[in-house]
Amino acid sequence: MQKVVVDQIGPAGELLRDVDPPMREEDKNRLLLEALPGAVTDVMAGVRVIRYRDQVILKKQVTHLGKPWPGFKKRIQIPRTWLEVERQASALGLRTRFVGIYHYGGVTIFVDFDPERYLRQKANNSAAHVATNDLYQAQVNGQFRRVDRSGNVVTSIRSASLQDYLTDGYESHQPRLDVFRQFNSVLFGMGHVDAMMAVKAMHEDRWPDRFQGEWPGFFLEYEFDRFVRTEGVQGLVEFQKVKAKGRYDYDLVFKSGATVAFYGDLKASDVVKQESPGNDAGNFARCLAEFGRFWYVVYEHETVHARDNGDVATIAWNEWRRSAGHLAPKGYNPLSYARRFKESVRFTRMSVLEVNDANAGVVLGDFAQGQQPDGAARALKVMIKKRNVDNFLIYSEAVGQSAPSRS
Secondary structure (H helix, E strand, C coil): CCCCCEEEECCCCCEEEECCCCCCHHHHHHHHHHHCCCCEEEEECCEEEEEECCEEEEEEECEECCCCCCCCEEEEEECCHHHHHHHHHHHCCCEEEEEEEEEECCEEEEEEECCHHHHHCCCCCEEEEEEHHHHHHHHHHCEEEEECCCCCEEEEEEHHHHHHHHHHCCCCCCHHHHHHHHHHHHHHCCCEEEHHHHHHHHHHCCCCCCCCCCHHHHHHHHHHHHHHHHHCCCCCEEECCCCCCCCCCCCEEEEECCEEEEEEEEEEEECCCCEECCCEHHHHHHHHHHHCEEEEEEEEEEEEEHHHHCCHHHHHHHHHHHHCCCCCCCCCCCCCCCCCCEEEEEEEEEEEEEEECCCHHHHHCHHHCCECCCCCECCCECCEEHHHHHHCEEEEEECCCCCCCCC
16 A cells, blocks of 8 residues: 655654554554553453553554545544453453554654443444644643544543553643633523624623624624633733734733733634634734644534524614614615624534644645635635644533543
């Protein structure tokens, strides 16, 4: 089979391009035994495993998914034989781990795939997926966990942290993400947000965009800014409505005390959208080069359009705007914005997408070319397609979703 040049991760988390190196069974055993003092090799249900304390580790090499998939898509194969190992281990009171081993150069990263979903599906040579960004986050931070779009819990662990992880469970202190966890409980708890309620609340507080037709995004900004100020967490993140001198013009300013650590943008998107809206690629590239990472915080919502209910809400909104003193440039029109006006929305899911050195090429690759295919200049936008989200996702939460355990 022809070797394919794909994403690889270097010691500092840098993105490299090379083929996947082959790994023998003894190589996989050696890497695990070196990371886990006291572990031993064993055979269970005819399968070679690693035994560590009360845990049975089944392992496969992490490799590229194969053509025609992009270079960041990686996986391990889970054979049906692992199910019998898990059954026997469980009968002995042992915990089974499905572990992927990524090894390139001097970098070793272990990926712990929660086996629950694969056991329910009875495996049958299933593929368990992991992305370049998962490996990057583990190499830089030691441990990294996320829930992928299919609901799988994927934990990536730098080699030096594996013993602590298997002994003490997952530990990740991310106070900036804690801000959004807390805000989610407020926003998701609102249920269906009525347009008139939202715009009147913004008007009462003189929010600058209270008369805009795309009110859900501005209401999201308004609520988040109010939350940050009420909770006093400006030392972690600020919402900037008006660009401050010397700052980039992005919504979110992530802080380390009084210092800017990096920037981000807060986005609202209908759940049916296939892309996360982005920013001008030129400014974005400069910001990324200066700070090393950028967060898109995307809130998805279910939408009820006023056009589907006789435009009653659109007429009420336009009448309210007139009564509140808004002067429409083209004069009063009770059906202004009727095609797109949203009667209500319900925020149901949020994602934090990190763009960094290991994945920026996916969204900025065209920017280096700087022109249309026909040679004309273009102002490129950074757009993250849903099919690529797993290579950017660092946190997600949905209405009714239980948080993954820390074990």
